Amino acid sequence: MAAACARALCKVGWNISASPAARRPGTVSYLVGNVTAHGSRRTYGTGGPEVRSKLLSSLRAGRGRVLGCAFLLGGGLGLYHTVKFTAQQHLAEEETKVSGGGLKLTLYQYKTCPFCSKVRAFLDYHGLPYEIVEVNPVMRQEIKWSAYRKVPILMVDGELQLNDSSVIISSLKTYLINKDKSVSEILRCYPELKSVNDSGKEVTEYSNRYWLMLSEAETLEVYPEKGMQKEEMKWRQWADDWLVHLISPNVYRTTGEALASFDYIVREGKFGTYEGFFAKYVGAAAMFFIAKRLKSRHNLQDDVRQDLYKAVNSWVAAIGKKRKFMGGDEPNLADLAVFGVLRVMEGLQAFDDMMENTKVKFWYRRMERASLNHEGRV
Known part of the structure; x- marks a missing residue:
């Protein structure tokens, strides 16, 4: 005109x-x-x-x-x-x-939750703008509208709800590569599977959570070398099934560490004055004993730090000396998952001990820079 x-x-x-x-x-x-x-x-x-x-x-x-x-x-x-x-x-x-095709993203989270941290690592690295709603872990009023009572929850354009950190990451990564399909269409490729576990509790699993829904040509472009896709999926699952379970036993290892951890959780989380007080002292005591049970459940050593060190060094060894990241010159989804899980320990004794006693430091610092600079933005 x-x-x-x-x-x-x-x-x-x-x-x-x-x-x-x-x-x-x-x-x-x-x-x-x-x-x-x-x-x-x-x-x-x-x-x-x-x-x-x-x-x-x-x-x-x-x-x-x-x-x-x-x-x-x-x-x-x-x-x-x-x-x-x-x-x-x-x-x-x-x-x-x-910025993600104009998607309006809202993340409902606990800041210190490793699964939520995984999603933030993905969004930050790819430069996707998003809003955060910090959920009160006691009342959870912020997600009372949702039948799914866990975090993270990612809302897309205020209408589409994505649950499960790995499904969120896989579906958004698929969308960033192939914008011919909407996020809602992609999400159908990750159906919910409800079942009852040995304790009689209903649990929800998601099919294909570690797969990207791409064409053959797109898959070859993302994973140009043989075995790259399987390697990424293997270590993403490892982060969910093993690495995550090492966090609580390590950050609540002693009463002093449990208290320091809950002081951090209260400061960073969304608590009222009285809730914060009880969460800090009662929660720290409770998690100290729960951490002991988790140690037994996952067959961890008496010194749980050794399991953390072993896991982290295994990760670094899998990357090898010739690669900056598991994804090569750029982080892949496994890099982002492991980084997101480990990041929740920052500021705590367990994190300092890990950085001092393992070989993870240089990889971790490279991941920090890549996330801060949004190096995955395309």
Whole structure:
């Protein structure tokens, strides 16, 4: 619309300037000279009758060329603003593609939850903007609208609900690679499977949670070397099935560490004044004993730090000396999963001990930079 108007103005301006009236010599210089001679006050009609008469005569004589110039100038400015607007619109569209196709993402989380941290690591690395709703872990009023009572929950455009950290990551990664399908269409590839466990409790599992739903050509582009896809899936599952279970026994290893951990949880979480007080002291005591049970359930050593060190060194050994990340020069989904899980220990004794007594430090620092700089943005 704007471009059409600009072209029309240019055409009209050219026709006017080419008309006989516009070709009369001296009309423009006379008009400009007249305005200059009588000052800006008189050009606005404040002079005497003689001045106004001369001015009107000049306008009649020079109106062709002046109007032509005006139309040409107006058309040029219109065209300039049209091009500028189009360029800005194009850049905005490109930015929308970069930021996840314009998806509005809202993450319901506990900040210190390793599964929530995994999702944040993915979103941060890929530069996807998102809002956070911190859920009160006692009342959970923030997710009372949801039949799914766990976190993380990711809402897409305020309508589509994604549950389970691995499903969230797999479906969004698929969407970023192949935007021909909507997130809701992709989500159908990860159906819920409900069952009852040995304790008689209903549990929900998700099929294909570690798979990306891509075409053969897209899969070859993402995983150019043989075995890359299986390796990524293996270590993503390892992060969920093993590494996560080492966190609680290590951060609640002693009463002092349990208290320090809950002090951090209360500071970073969403607690009321009294809830925070009871969570810090009662929760720390409870988790100290629960950590002992978890140690027994997962057959951990008496010194649970040794299991943490062994797991982390196994991860570093799997990456090897020739790769910066398991994904090569760039992190893959396994890198992001392991980084997200380990990150929840930052600021605690378990994290400091891990960094000092394992070989994970250099990989971890590279992951920090990649996440902070949104290096996965495409």
